[in-house]
Amino acid sequence: MAENVVLDIQGYSKNYGGDNKAADNVCLTVEAGDIYGFIGHNGAGKSTTIRAVVGVLDFTEGEIHINGHSVKEDPIACKRETAYIPDNPDLYENLTGIQYLNFIADIFEIDTEKRKALIQKYSDMFEITSDLGDLISSYSHGMKQKVAIISALIHEPKLMVMDEPFVGLDPKASFTLKQIMHEMCEQGAAVFFSTHVLDVAEKLCNKVAIIKQGKIIVKGTMEELTHGQSLEEVFLEVEDEK
């Protein structure tokens, strides 16, 4: 495995018991500095793949490595270097925002000074600092999403995995998140995220994979895939073809 590979998925398949596979021999590689978009219809297998990458979903076929650690063999080492933001984050509603962020920081053993600085930095960027003392149950969907994003950033992950991260975010927060994604990649981390918003993927990602009925049908750099076309045109074309 190349030294700069952050996420390596080889032959990953997931079957829920019937004849249809939710993920079928998925292979892809995310390198340091990549912003990798994972695109597909609803039910194509994006979340099934993402949940296996972050060690939430059990799987038997294939191998997934994060920074050289196997998700199956050494899940804790993988999780230490990964941050996950689900599409609909279920946070502890009866904790305040700051209590939740402290909980995550404690689990990742982040020292007080560093956590304070990072929480301050990201909560200021997402303009949520003054709300951190309130119960999460009083937050809007977007505010919960912001807390989930901050909690993912405060341990400075090598790999950020996000499932539909822009859903529910206001335009400014979306812009801030994109900025942070670029910053992370400049510092040698990688971002792997699913989205339906093809315009965002086209502008943001340097690599893309399109998944259909559990199979990767196209993958590569944005230039390789588009050849002067828009990503939307490419997506509709390959979806109809295969």
Add this chain to the structure above:
Amino acid sequence: MRNKNIILLTALLKSSSLWNISKYSKDKKKRRRVIAGIIGFVFLFLMMLAYCLLACLGFDALGIIDTVPVTCALLISTIAFFFTLFKTNGYLFHFKEYDMLMALPLRSKDVAGCKFLYMYIKSLPWYAGISLSMMMGYGIFAHPHIAVYPVWIILSLFVPIIPMLFASFLGFLIAKISSGFRKKNIIQIVLSFAVVMFSFSLRYIVEALIRSDRVADLAAKASDVSETIGTYYLPAGLFANAILSLNSQALFAVFSGILLIGLTLFLFEAVFALVGRFYRQINSALSSHEKRKNFQMRVHKRGVLNTIAFKEFRRMTGSTTYFVNVALGEIMAAIAGVAVLMLGFDRVVSIVTQGAPIPTGILNPAIPLILYFLIGMMTSTAVSPSLEGKNYWIMQSLPLTKKTLYRGKILFQMYLSVPFMIFGILCFGLFAHVALLDMLLYLAQGVALCAFSATWGCVCGVKYMRLDWENEIEVIKQGTAVPLYLLPNMFVTMGMVALVVWLGTRMNTRLITLALIAVVGALAMLSYRKVMRYASL
């Protein structure tokens, strides 16, 4: 740095702590609800304390005060077992924040262990309430050695853990087996019912075992009872030995105490080593659903009320916890009916009352109430308003009035309870040789009782509606509406059974049944009107 398990456990406890909510919530209504919850809890706690002290008084009067430690251990163990059995699905497995927790660098074993300890600590005030009040009673009447008190307090902290582990392990087995099936939910419901029914019948099995050991004269052989129970349920025996032997055989007492603690810790490690191994696999399977992709367009048209009732039906069958808690009484009534069909009414009465000399026919006027004791034990309407939870917006955004919504919920409860009530009454009545007119009156009384259960449950459910829950168990097992419906209903029904049987020996039983139909019908009507008043607020 603190241990990660402690960090997780603290977060879990904080996330459901009333103190945290009342401290940080700006919502006055929410804070008021927290205070009302605390007052209700204190009230229940005091009731429990009084009950335990009175029980000790009774034991002393019978001259069997030395059975208090083993009784205390058994009582705590039974409550701990059933509390946990009903909570495993939803707390230990298939919980809401599973993805968030499992994506953190925590071992599966630790997540499961912390979830278990969270359940334990949340229930600990109840166990401690029983333990401390029985210790007080024992102290007052038995005048034990001073060292008994600290030993009692320390050991009683460990007593609930083994039954909780046992219940969790059963929950694990149920989850493991059902996760291998396509229809996971149905398998889970069937297995849960089987385990609950078997657990209930354990009482009769244990009693039969004790009786076969010829320990009949309780007053004369109190120590034998402790010993026999200790033989069949070791943790209770160890607890009792540690308390009772402290004065005479201190070494044996210390050994028993250490053995109880050691056994508890060993079982905790063993259970969670095993659960941890399969934790991700089970949760993955339980949270995943295969798509059949073979749908052929078919649509059904229903009336509005039936649509709501159907929605309630799907909500109930979609959740093992909800189904097992709400439909338990109906299933028990069906089992009782089948038992009567197979064994006859008198034989079933004889088994339940352990051969008490009950004259034939004396229980007949109480048949609907006996069945109501089972069927009315719980009602879906007490929890279904709260169970709308975060999906309440769906109902709110539809062109439906609250009145229609609550009528639909009441209708569903009637659909659920009435067939079981009728089946039970027919089985009981036929085998008790009840006359046709009496049978018709009993059926009318049964339907009236079902209507009362549905409407009174709805009053409780709407009055204490709580939509901001994290886990549905908070509503189904811990919501204010549930004890408000359940406790008075249960005690009043028990009292009514006794009263009707007693009155039946003194006056015309048909008059009693007619009077009951009128009273219950009026109460159902009043409750219904109350629900409609709430709906128009």
